[in-house]
Amino acid sequence: MSPKQYLSANPPLPIRDGVAPSYLWLxxxxxxxxxxxxxxxxxxxxxxxxxxxxxxxxxxxxxxxxYSATSPYRWGGRIFYYREIEAETPIPFEEQILFQDQHILVVDKPHFLPVIPTGRFLHETLLVRLKNKYHFHDLTPIHRLDRETAGVMIFSINLASRGAYQALFQQRTVQKEYEALAPNLIGHELPLTYRSRMAPGTPFFRMQEVPGIANSETRIELIEQISGQVSRYRLHPLSGRKHQLRVHLAALGIPILNDAFYPIALPCKADDMSQPLQLLARSIGFNDPITGQERYFESQRKLVF
Known part of the structure; x- marks a missing residue:
């Protein structure tokens, strides 16, 4: 029973400084x-x-x-309130707008910036930054991107058409391409398709591979060998499991450079932003469900070894 940010068009508390109220079931x-x-x-x-x-x-x-301090507890309903963080660490990296029309906003997200408020991040999140800068009342992300990953992120700005764009991701009709820097792969020929069954792991923020029918699939291609130790890879996730690319490359013995979660969870780096995960959501392509146009958006960021 974790609190969530309320994304309805009519919250019982107004949006404040770009932040929608959170809610909690009793x-x-x-x-x-x-x-x-x-x-x-x-x-x-x-x-x-x-x-x-x-x-x-x-x-x-x-x-x-x-509610007041003397209000009785009645289970089954919801309470709404604003999350407050006393000392939020500034994230010194800026997002870039790649495209906007009346339906979607496409953004090039930097490393370390969460997409939505979570944990110790509230105002220093992509969603809140964009709401404060552009005042889109109905702005909502329509897919996921880890805080540690940079690259192309798509938001809905029109409530009426949001479902059509969300359906693209649910039906897996979106072409997503990632790029990663990782050690040279030995003992396998590229390109290759890696499959495994993934499930929640330990600690709670990690995923793990378990026996059973595969529920995750990644196409891996070599772009270039940068040095005697490191290569640049092109990754196509054919499924959308949490941390899928990071888990799959670690399982092959080539964990993505600067990955603090895989193959083992390292001590929390807290506010250290000197070593970004070398993973980039390079591009997203799809057939626009509203206009019928072919859409293609590419990140302008670079992974540097």
Whole structure:
């Protein structure tokens, strides 16, 4: 039961500084008050902070009615509130706009910048930056891209046409090409197609390969051998599993340069942004479901060894 950002066109709290309210389903339990539940659910947020938010009318139900410090706990509904982060680390890399029409916004995302608010990132996310700069009320990402990965990212700016673009990714009719720097592959001929069954791993943020029918597939091609140790690869994910490219290259014995998760999880680098993961979402192509045009967008970023 994790809080999520509310992406509806009509949230019960207004968007503030580009940030939509978060919401949380109230689970079944015996808390005497909503405040008691919130203190237990969020141990790092003090009672005084929650009471201050409530006094400002910033903790409300689905209809926008405010809660107070004495409101009883009633499970089954949702509460809405604003996430607040006291000391958010600035990300010193800028996104670039590649394309915009009345339906989509295509962005070239830098390394280290999360797409949506999560964890210790709120304002320093691509979604919030774009909302503040361009004031698109209905801006919503229509696919995923890891914080550590740079490259092409597509957003919907029109609620009426959003489903048509989301369907492209759900139906896997989008041609996605990635680029990676990794050690030279030994013992296999390229190009090759790698398949495996992937499942959530340990720690919780990692994926792992497990026995069973393959549910992930990646086409791997050699672009060039850069040195005696490193090559540049072209990757085509034919499925869309979390961390798929990173898991597959690590399984082949060629983990992507600067990968802090695979093949083993390294200690958190916190705010160190000196060694970006050498993985780039190079391009996305598709047949536009609204205009019928062939669309192709390519990142202008470079992976440097």
């Amino acid at each position: 689970q079944k339990g015996e808390w005497s008050s909503l405040l008691e539940f919130l203190i237990q659910r969020f141990p790092d947020v003090s009672s005084e902070i929650w009471q201050s938010r409530m006094a400002r009318g910033e903790v409300v139900n689905e209809t926008g009615a405010p």
